[in-house]
Amino acid sequence: MAMTAVARETVFALRRQIAKIEGTLPERLQAPAGATLDDGAGTGPGSDLTIVRRGLAAALPDAFLPIGVERLDAALSGGLPKAALSEIHGLETRDAGAVAGFALSLVSLILNQAQGLPILWIGTSEIFHEAGFPYARGLHASFGIEPGQLLFSEAPRLVDALWVAEEAARMTALAAVILEIRGNPQRLDLTATRRLHARAQGAGRPVFLLRQAAEPEPTAAPVRLIVASAPAVPRATVAGPLAGSIGHPAFTISIGKSRTALPGQFTLEWNPDERRFEERRGEERRERAENPVPVVSLSRGRKDPAAASGEVLAFPAVGSSVAISPAARDQPPPGQRAAHLSPRRAG
Amino acid sequence: MISHRQGNAQRILALDERAEALHLKRDMGIADARAMHPSIDIVEADPEADRRLLEGLADWCDRYTPLVALDSIDGLFLDVTGCTHLFGGERAMLDEILSRFFHQGFDVRAGLAGTPGAAWAAARFCGDRIVVSGEEEALLAPLPLAALRIAPETRTSLESVGLRTAGAVMAAPRAPLARRFGATLLLRLDQALGRLDEAISPRLPVAPLSVERHLAEPVTLTEEIERLVGMLATTLKTDLERRGEGARTLALLLFRVDGAVSRIALGTSRPMREPLLIRKLFHERLAALEQQIDAGYGFDLVRLSVLAVAAFDMQQADLTGEAADDGADIALFVDRIRARLGEGAVLQPVPVESHLPERAVAIVPFTEAPRRTTPPKRPDKMQAPKTIFPPERPIRLFRAPEPVDVPATEMPEGPPLHFRWRRALYRVTRAEGPERIAAEWWREVPSDPAASTRDYFRIEDADGRRYWLYRQGLYGGVSQIPPRWFMHGVFA
Numbered sequence: 001m002a003m004t005a006v007a008r009e010t011v012f013a014l015r016r017q018i019a020k021i022e023g024t025l026p027e028r029l030q031a032p033a034g035a036t037l038d039d040g041a042g043t044g045p046g047s048d049l050t051i052v053r054r055g056l057a058a059a060l061p062d063a064f065l066p067i068g069v070e071r072l073d074a075a076l077s078g079g080l081p082k083a084a085l086s087e088i089h090g091l092e093t094r095d096a097g098a099v100a101g102f103a104l105s106l107v108s109l110i111l112n113q114a115q116g117l118p119i120l121w122i123g124t125s126e127i128f129h130e131a132g133f134p135y136a137r138g139l140h141a142s143f144g145i146e147p148g149q150l151l152f153s154e155a156p157r158l159v160d161a162l163w164v165a166e167e168a169a170r171m172t173a174l175a176a177v178i179l180e181i182r183g184n185p186q187r188l189d190l191t192a193t194r195r196l197h198a199r200a201q202g203a204g205r206p207v208f209l210l211r212q213a214a215e216p217e218p219t220a221a222p223v224r225l226i227v228a229s230a231p232a233v234p235r236a237t238v239a240g241p242l243a244g245s246i247g248h249p250a251f252t253i254s255i256g257k258s259r260t261a262l263p264g265q266f267t268l269e270w271n272p273d274e275r276r277f278e279e280r281r282g283e284e285r286r287e288r289a290e291n292p293v294p295v296v297s298l299s300r301g302r303k304d305p306a307a308a309s310g311e312v313l314a315f316p317a318v319g320s321s322v323a324i325s326p327a328a329r330d331q332p333p334p335g336q337r338a339a340h341l342s343p344r345r346a347g
Numbered sequence: 348m349i350s351h352r353q354g355n356a357q358r359i360l361a362l363d364e365r366a367e368a369l370h371l372k373r374d375m376g377i378a379d380a381r382a383m384h385p386s387i388d389i390v391e392a393d394p395e396a397d398r399r400l401l402e403g404l405a406d407w408c409d410r411y412t413p414l415v416a417l418d419s420i421d422g423l424f425l426d427v428t429g430c431t432h433l434f435g436g437e438r439a440m441l442d443e444i445l446s447r448f449f450h451q452g453f454d455v456r457a458g459l460a461g462t463p464g465a466a467w468a469a470a471r472f473c474g475d476r477i478v479v480s481g482e483e484e485a486l487l488a489p490l491p492l493a494a495l496r497i498a499p500e501t502r503t504s505l506e507s508v509g510l511r512t513a514g515a516v517m518a519a520p521r522a523p524l525a526r527r528f529g530a531t532l533l534l535r536l537d538q539a540l541g542r543l544d545e546a547i548s549p550r551l552p553v554a555p556l557s558v559e560r561h562l563a564e565p566v567t568l569t570e571e572i573e574r575l576v577g578m579l580a581t582t583l584k585t586d587l588e589r590r591g592e593g594a595r596t597l598a599l600l601l602f603r604v605d606g607a608v609s610r611i612a613l614g615t616s617r618p619m620r621e622p623l624l625i626r627k628l629f630h631e632r633l634a635a636l637e638q639q640i641d642a643g644y645g646f647d648l649v650r651l652s653v654l655a656v657a658a659f660d661m662q663q664a665d666l667t668g669e670a671a672d673d674g675a676d677i678a679l680f681v682d683r684i685r686a687r688l689g690e691g692a693v694l695q696p697v698p699v700e701s702h703l704p705e706r707a708v709a710i711v712p713f714t715e716a717p718r719r720t721t722p723p724k725r726p727d728k729m730q731a732p733k734t735i736f737p738p739e740r741p742i743r744l745f746r747a748p749e750p751v752d753v754p755a756t757e758m759p760e761g762p763p764l765h766f767r768w769r770r771a772l773y774r775v776t777r778a779e780g781p782e783r784i785a786a787e788w789w790r791e792v793p794s795d796p797a798a799s800t801r802d803y804f805r806i807e808d809a810d811g812r813r814y815w816l817y818r819q820g821l822y823g824g825v826s827q828i829p830p831r832w833f834m835h836g837v838f839a
Contacts, residue, residue, distance in 0.1 A: 094769075094771075094812060094837075095812065096743065096837060097741070097742060097743055097812060097813065097814075097837030097838055097839055098812065098839060100742055100743060100839070101742055101838070101839020102839075104742065104839070105839075118677060128746075129746070131743060131837070132741075132743030132744050132745045132746075132836055132837055133710070133743065133744055133745075133746055134696075134742065134743055134744075135704075135708060135740060135741055135742055135743055135744040135836060136696035136698065136708045137698070137704070137707055137708055137740045138740035138741045138742040138743075138744075138836070138838075139742055141737055141739070141740050142740075142742060142839055143742075147695075147696045147697065147698050147708070148695075148716075150695065150696055151677075151681075151693055151694070151695055151713065152693070152694040152695070152696070152710070153684065153692055153693050153694070154691075154692075154694065155688060155692070160687075160688055163687070164684055164688070164692070167680065167683065167684065168680065171676060171677075171680055172676075173676035173677050173680075174677070228810070228811075229810065229811040229812045229813065229839075230811045231776070231807060231810075231811035232807060232811065232813070244777055244778075244779075245777070245779055246777055246778075246779050246805055246807050246813060249813070249838065249839035250811065251839075252811075270839065
């Protein structure tokens with residue numbers, strides 16, 4: 001028994017070493033434990049094709065950034081790799097808002113764990129001119145990124161932008177690096193992306209490569225997501241959806257490249273108040289409209305956030321230890337109140 | 348021969364020895380000179396180029412002393428106080444300067460004296476003379492009045508009363524001189540004789556600290572220069588440690604064998620004294636400047652100066668040897684980027700109290716952004732929103748709002764139905780707004796308040812993209828200019 005455990009450890013160590021040399025995550029594709037391919041994990045149609053990856057991911061539970069949408073996380077086998085280069089594509093320059101928005105939502109998720117670390121957004125002058133410069137007020141309002149946490153680097157030439165990105169990718173003092181490039185420049189080839197990927201792996205920080213108006217081409221990034229904007233649902237009010245209003249930002253995500261996932265499309269909605277993604281599906285919207293509970297979003301950005309509704313009960317359950325609070329128990333019944341507290345009577 | 352225009356005539360400004368041999372003189376008319384010698388070569392004076400040359404020479408003279416000042420258009424003052432022993436005494440230093448200039452092709456005269464005035468007179472009227480302190484009077488006495496650095500009018504009037512040499516002026520009673528010729532004459536005289544101090548105004552501020560290395564064999568390779576920087580920085584470190592300071596601005600001066608001087612300066616975002624880091628910064632800077640620095644025959648003097656210093660806070664490291672300072676990594680990283688790509692390579696947004704969207708955030712270089720040294724006491728209170736529902740703001744803002752063509756709106760004050768932006772037609776499916784933002788009257792008074800008023804709309808097009816459009820101006824305003832539409836930003 002002991003021998004097998006030791007042997008398994010050795011195998012794991014060797015596999016990890018090989019992975020380090022190759023610069024990839026080790027993977028052994030196998031069906032999810034305890035589930036046959038037929039019944040799936042119950043995450044919808046198409047989940048029967050979901051494959052769980054074992055290996056380093058199992059050894060390092062922190063290797064992935066869960067997006068928070070069950071179906072997408074399952075397709076990506078746990079989320080986006082944290083220590084890697086991830087490509088986020090937009091088909092046209094006018095999609096820059098959606099592409100940047102999706103990347104910043106991911107950064108916002110990262111900042112939940114790495115509080116206070118700055119992020120660096122590198123772009124060429126061309127893209128900042130074409131697609132607009134990041135606006136700190138909007139970033140703060142939508143993604144909770146403080147202006148003091150933001151660093152921008154604008155390079156007139158692509159070479160310089162790549163150099164800054166490479167230098168930044170190996171910084172552990174940055175929460176994330178965003179590199180934004182337009183089109184398919186020759187210089188951003190397999191070698192350049194491999195260099196970025198290797199540095200990101202070394203530092204353990206994500207590098208998001210935003211590519212506006214670019215054709216997919218071979219790169220070293222393990223994951224490529226293609227982002228487009230999706231029509232937003234109307235704002236939810238107590239009296240139902242407000243007609244003609246524009247609610248939370250929504251994105252259509254397609255997996256363009258992934259080791260594990262099959263191509264698929266997801267419509268995600270970013271909730272700026274709770275700072276998390278929700279997947280939008282037709283029937284779910286209807287349910288939500290009927291159920292008035294989550295209409296008012298919970299307070300955000302506070303030290304002691306309010307518990308999600310459902311956990312807090314107005315009337316404690318019978319037999320619960322905190323059924324009656326001590327303060328309430330110490331209250332004397334109304335009849336025994338002090339005389340000076342009782343309402344005065346004339347006479 | 349060099350000519351310049353003075354008044355209405357072209358006159359000779361300067362001339363060489365062969366022209367002098369032809370009995371030509373300064374201030375002679377060009378027409379006369381041509382009449383005498385039709386074959387002379389005349390070049391138009393170029394004061395700008397002369398000035399540049401003189402500044403280049405002054406740069407080169409930095410190798411002898413940090414205090415180099417320009418003297419009118421054709422002279423340099425070098426304050427060599429305390430520097431001569433480095434070159435083996437006054438005579439040796441003067442000889443070296445003269446021979447180096449001679450080999451560079453310049454005809455130079457020099458004088459060395461205890462006062463600038465005496466040195467000036469010695470250089471121009473005696474040539475290569477070293478005046479020992481106290482001998483100024485003996486030097487000046489036989490010299491003409493021009494040696495006193497006085498205005499030509501004063502000189503003419505002094506000559507008209509029979510005072511033709513500096514000695515004669517010195518012998519004359521002072522009070523009548525001052526009354527008749529002004530205080531400047533006596534001031535110049537006293538300065539030359541050392542009775543009054545005269546300070547020369549150096550071109551460049553003197554570095555608080557600088558270290559240099561003279562090389563027997565000139566270096567040309569960038570790697571060698573970097574290694575030298577590392578060595579110089581190591582020397583610098585002990586000085587900085589003794590002073591308890593760190594460098595904020597550093598300059599590397601490379602003196603080329605043939606006289607050209609390259610000056611490479613860089614700033615750091617926090618005080619620095621670590622030789623390895625200084626070397627790293629210069630590595631980036633040199634890599635960026637590779638095209639501009641021409642090593643030529645090599646550099647024979649390398650100097651590293653600290654131009655600005657700041658107090659250096661020692662950080663206590665923990666037991667693992669790592670100082671708990673998150674900002675240091677970022678600052679160093681930014682320094683390296685700045686060294687390579689320039690001051691504005693790394694930017695940071697700073698919120699500004701303004702309701703105009705483009706003014707509400709200022710983008711400043713990283714080093715100029717205010718640093719929050721201590722975390723705010725109550726972050727909840729600091730970030731309290733002004734309104735319960737803060738206005739929606741886009742995540743990207745165009746630097747200059749882009750004009751949008753709007754063919755029709757449903758109602759004059761409402762959102763557009765279609766719009767054309769960058770030659771593409773967009774169909775508006777939903778719109779929120781307007782949010783009216785007026786110009787800030789306390790900054791500038793607009794000629795027509797209505798014309799600069801903006802109505803912002805959040806607009807979603809048929810594909811689900813969300814934009815921030817605004818209409819500038821109001822319908823039916825005082826001015827007859829119709830309102831125009833602009834694209835100002837995009838939402839997520």
